[in-house]
Amino acid sequence: MFVKKRNRALGLAVPVAILIGLAGCAAEPAPVVPAEGGDLVAASPYATDSLDPHGPAGMASGTVLVAQEIFSRLVKANTSGEIVSDLAESWETNDTATEWTFALREDVVFSDGSPLTSADVVSSFNRVLELKGPVAGNFAGVTISSPDDLTVVFTSDKSEAALLGKLTVFFVTPADVTDSSFTEPVGSGPFVLDSFTPGSEVVLAPNEEYFDGAPLLDSLTFRVIPEVAARLTALQSGEVQVTWGVPDDQLPQLQSDPGLVVETVPSTSVATMWFNSSRPALSSAEVRNAIWQAVDFDTIIAALFPETGEAATSAVAENVFGFAAQSPKEYDPDAAKATLEDAGFDFSQTLQIQFSGATYRQFIQAIASDLAKIGVTAEPTEKESAVFLEDLLALNWDINFQALSTATFDAATNLGRLYPCAANRTGYCNDELDALLLEAGGTSDLEVRQEAYADAIEIIWDDAVGMYPMALKIAYASQSTVQGLDPDPSFLPEFSKVSVSQ
């Protein structure tokens, strides 16, 4: 599954040799190098502004990244996208997925020594709902109750087939937390907070009480280095040991460094370029398909994202539940131009391609260049993220670019949420698609859901609600002394099993 590039032979040999030499001098006989201990500094691409996982920053990557080390969840997603047990030992649901029952582990204690019970889970969940932050948006209409100390039950009027995935962003805190508790948070995760400078650095120490065994590291630091060049220099100089989200053009520089290990892992993100179907020019599926056909995505991906991109075959990523492969759109500018002419497309208009952030600027410029070749004027329009979001929701765009990820690993999050007529996010409306999405979201029968999503994706793909040109991978780069790092497909690696050899 992983595409690995390892240059570690030399990098490992040197530290191992030194360690064996040191071990000879040490009092304790330790012939085999133990993969324990060490201080790890991770250069995070995201700033952590708050440690409150229930509040307004609850879905921000910077907060979730640290929250998953300090707090525990009922369930979490492993790196291949499967939902696995965390605080919950087991769970079950009824046929219509309106009631979910979770049995908690018995032996869990918070870092202050108090036991974690269902009362803490209930109270945390209610706090999420009360704060009405971004996390609460996942749980509209869901209520929680606890029949006993080790059981919690979620109930909802409508079917919540994807609840498990949504619970991966729900963190359990002690029942008595207030907004001010998060300067010294108490959690049940693998680490406890040592120091926190909002927006720049978080230092964590191992939690010896952690139910899954204390982590190996002596300390874990997340340091924010927003500038890519500075981040990579810090990695090469040894100031930090791990970073991720490295752009393609910077990878060769890291791969040629014998002290570093670079690997890429498929993410849940798909480059998604919706057409605004409510614009008369883009209302017909022929026109939208023709524009898709006019762009040589294979060449663009090969030139700009040789390592971290590949042609997408579906509207969701391959590791997301509901994925169904579609036949790729052939690049054919002549046919595209003929179709547009037949459809009476107005070549004098300018289509704006809106996007935010510099990562995909070149990608979008290259697309505009291909469209210009068949006479379609497309103008890449970069917006501040706040303005971008406002215009996105107001359908104030012709073509829109997002790298859309699926944090819950379930197609319900993106397809079920964004594509129904009622959501009105793309200007596209299709009753048949609505019915399929409703069916998929209304049952806990996995086969029925899988089939319904496959049919839904086929409609979305064939009608070209958007262009889905590229599935994205994430490049992780670490010093070769770092052991046990499992690259995470949603940009949020965990460090409880990681160690640094000296």
Add this chain to the structure above:
Amino acid sequence: MTATVTPVSVRRPTLRLWWIPLAIVIFYALVAVCGPLLLSYDPVDTPLADRLLPPGSATTSGSIAVFGTDSLGRDVFAQVVYGARTSMLIGLSTVAICCAVGVALGVLAGYFGKILDAVLGRFTDVLLAFPGIVLAIVVAGLFERSIGLVILALSLTGWISFARLARGSAVSFRSRDWVDAARVMGVSSGSIMLRHILPFVVGPVAALFTVEFGLIVLAEAGLSFLGIGLPASAVSWGQVIASGKEYLATAWWISAFPGIALAVLVLVVGLLGDQLSSRYQRGSTTR
């Protein structure tokens, strides 16, 4: 008088090379005017097969990329030439607007004095309290991107120095004998300002013009570097430098050539400004 003679004799060695900055500025102007006529460049066209070629490489279209190509395969040399036009256009327009507005207000305030002078003085004090570039970022960030917007944003505070200079000169000239004589003869205020004061303001203003021009070119590059103001279709040195900043270790030429072009222009314009201001200051002290 001896005090004014000494600096002249000290300055003599530099005077022999006085024409160099002027020649370079004229060269830039020629490139800005004629370069785009000789060299075609389409910022939309992105020949990806040619990306990140070092200076002097042959591209797939058969031409030689003298300054190399950028991360989308576009010719850096063409971008430097087209960027010169953008910089010159914005620099000249902005300084012309600043100069016209500033000198007009300054002469009026200086000649009439009293309330007009006080109001203008306090107003410029308030404007000066904001750093010019911050004000420009706010204005340029608020509206739809265009060249006109950048000129407006940079003009907002640029006129102040012209106004102060013109006011100062007008205040000192309005009580001179020939102005009094004109007034006694019944010449109108407008004509006095136009014919008896303005001609003496022109010299120092010309010196300030060049200094401000350099600062405006730099400020425009700064705005473009931050991705504010200019539309994506306009080629600007600041934009090119910013687009190459992630490639400094692997493709230095993207940022280096427009950076050198910008640095040299600002430097020579500054030297030219120094020459002009020392000439006119000398002129005013001997008078």
